[in-house]
Amino acid sequence: MTHAETSLRRAAxxxxxxxxxxxxxxxxxxxxxxxxxxxxxxxxxxxxxxxxALRTGxxxxxxxxxxxxxxxxxxxxxxxxxxxxxxxxxxxxxNADFAGATADLAPYCGRTVEVDGLLIANPxxxxxxxxxxxxxxxxxxVKADRFLAEWARQNGKAEExxxxxxKVKAVIAADGVFGIRGLEPKP
Amino acid sequence: MLATNExxxxxxxxxxxxxxxxxxxxxxxxxxxxxxxxxxxAEAAAGRRVxxxxxxxxxxxxxxxxxxxxxxxxxxxxxxCAIGGIPVSIKDAAGNFYLVxxxxxxxxxxxxxxxxxxxxHEVTVDGELVERDGVKYLLVTKVADDKGVINLxxxxxxxxxxxx
Numbered sequence: 001m002t003h004a005e006t007s008l009r010r011a012a013x014x015x016x017x018x019x020x021x022x023x024x025x026x027x028x029x030x031x032x033x034x035x036x037x038x039x040x041x042x043x044x045x046x047x048x049x050x051x052x053a054l055r056t057g058x059x060x061x062x063x064x065x066x067x068x069x070x071x072x073x074x075x076x077x078x079x080x081x082x083x084x085x086x087x088x089x090x091x092x093x094x095n096a097d098f099a100g101a102t103a104d105l106a107p108y109c110g111r112t113v114e115v116d117g118l119l120i121a122n123p124x125x126x127x128x129x130x131x132x133x134x135x136x137x138x139x140x141x142v143k144a145d146r147f148l149a150e151w152a153r154q155n156g157k158a159e160e161x162x163x164x165x166x167k168v169k170a171v172i173a174a175d176g177v178f179g180i181r182g183l184e185p186k187p
Numbered sequence: 188m189l190a191t192n193e194x195x196x197x198x199x200x201x202x203x204x205x206x207x208x209x210x211x212x213x214x215x216x217x218x219x220x221x222x223x224x225x226x227x228x229a230e231a232a233a234g235r236r237v238x239x240x241x242x243x244x245x246x247x248x249x250x251x252x253x254x255x256x257x258x259x260x261x262x263x264x265x266x267x268c269a270i271g272g273i274p275v276s277i278k279d280a281a282g283n284f285y286l287v288x289x290x291x292x293x294x295x296x297x298x299x300x301x302x303x304x305x306x307x308h309e310v311t312v313d314g315e316l317v318e319r320d321g322v323k324y325l326l327v328t329k330v331a332d333d334k335g336v337i338n339l340x341x342x343x344x345x346x347x348x349x350x351x
Contacts, residue, residue: 035251051288051296054317054324069294076295078274078288087320090286092274093247098264100272102297125250125276125284126321147271162267171266171303177351179262179307179336185351 030116030131037122043089043115045081047108049073053080053088072109079105081115081128089119093129098162099147101130108135116141234315239325241279242338243305245269246286249278258307258338260347265306275302277310277325285316285325301330309334 030040052068072079079102080090091101095117105113117131132141151161158164175181245268248256255261257278269275274296276284293299311332317324 033251033253035253038251050324051326054288054319073295073297076297078272078296088322089320090274090322096271098267098271098273100268100274100297102272120251121321122250123321124282125246125286125323127246127250129247162271165267165270167270167298167303168266171270172263175262175336177263177346178259178341180259183259183341185341185346 030118033118033129035118035120037120039119039121041115041117041119043081043083043117043119043128044112045083045087045089045115046112047072047105047110048080048082048088049077049109050080050088050090051077053082072106075102075106078102079109081105081113089126089128091115091130092127094144094147095129095131096145096147097160099145101128101144103147103150104130104133104144108133111135114141117144234317234326236313237316237325238311238313238331239277239279239285239316240311240332241277241283241285241309243302243308243310244276244278244284245306246274246276246284249276250284255340255344255347258340259336260340260344262307262336263351264347266303269303269306270298272297275306277312283323285323287325287327289314289326291327291329305330305333307336307338309337 030042032038032040049068049072052072055067069077078090078092078100080088082088091105093099094101094104113133113135114137115128115130115133118129120127120129130144132143134141148161151165152158155161155164155166162168176183177185242257243265244256245261245265247268248254248261248264254264256265274286274288276286278284287302288296290296290299290301293301296302310330312325312327313329313331314325314327317326
C-alpha cells in the first residue's frame with residue numbers, strides 16, 4: 001500500500017468516526033469505515049472470555065473450566081462474541097480511539113448482547129469492531145466507548161487519553177516513539 | 188486470577204473439556220433478553236505446538252490496513268493500542284496473523300505489560316496455536332528470540348498516525 005493510499009484510508013476512517021459522533025442516540029450505530037472486507041453487522045451472541053471459550057468450547061459460566069476467571073477476568077482478558085450459530089468472534093476494537101472492546105463487554109460476561117458494528121472478514125483474520133451494543137432488543141443501542149470513561153475515572157480528564165496515559169508515557173520515555181532508544185524524529 | 192498450575196488442569200481438547208462441553212450442550216446454554224443465542228455447536232478447539240517468527244503488531248491497524256502499521260513508524264501507535272486493550276498479534280513473513288491470547292506466565296492479555304514492551308519487535312516464539320472461525324489464536328509459552336525493532340519504516344512514513 002502506498003503512502004497516499006494509507007492517508008486516504010485514514011482520512012476515510014476519521015470521517016466515519018465523526019459521522020458516528022453526530023448520530024442521534026438510539027439510532028443504528030454501525031457506520032462503514034471503508035475497510036476492505038468490512039460488513040456492517042448486528043450480531044447477537046454471548047459475551048465470552050476468548051481463552052475460556054477456546055479451551056472449553058463454551059463460556060465463563062462452565063463449572064469445571066479452569067481457565068475461566070470470574071467475570072471474564074474483570075476487564076483484563078480479551079473477550080469475544082459467541083453467536084447462536086457457534087461462531088466465535090474476537091471483539092478487538094471499541095468505538096473509542098485506540099481502544100479495545102473489553103471495557104464495554106466485560107459487564108455482560110456470560111450474558112447475551114446485540115452488537116452493532118463492523119465485521120472485518122479479512123482472510124487473514126476475521127475481527128469484530130463493537131460500535132454500540134444493547135441487551136434488550138427494545139432498548140436503544142449504547143455507544144461502545146466505556147474505555148474513555150474508565151480511563152478518565154482513573155487518570156482524570158485529557159483531550160487525548162493515549163498521549164496522556166502514564167503507562168504509554170513510560171514506554172515511550174524508555175524506548176522513544178520509534179521503539180529504538182536514541183532514535184528521534186527529525187525536528 | 189488463576190494460579191499458574193491451574194492453567195494446566197485442562198489440556199486442549201482434553202477429557203475434562205469434552206465432559207464440560209457435553210454438560211453445557213445437554214443443559215443448553217443460558218440465554219437472556221435476546222432470543223436464539225447459545226444453541227450452536229460448542230467444541231473445545233484443538234491446539235498444536237508451533238514456532239512463529241514475525242513482527243509484533245497491533246491487530247486492528249495491521250489487519251484492517253487503515254494506516255501503515257509496521258515498524259518504527261507505527262511503534263508509538265502500537266503502544267497506544269496495546270495499552271488501550273486492542274489485541275496484539277504476530278505477523279509472519281507469509282502474511283499470517285497470530286492473535287496472542289497468552290504470553291509466558293502472564294494470566295491476563297489486555298494490555299499485558301510483556302506484550303506492550305515488545306510492540307514492533309521481531310520475535311520468535313514457541314506456543315500453542317488454535318484456529319477457529321477465521322482467526323489464528325496463539326498462546327505463547329516462551330519468547331525464544333527478541334531482535335527488538337528492526338523494521339525501519341520511519342524514514343518513509345514518519346510517525347503514524349498524527350505525528351508525535
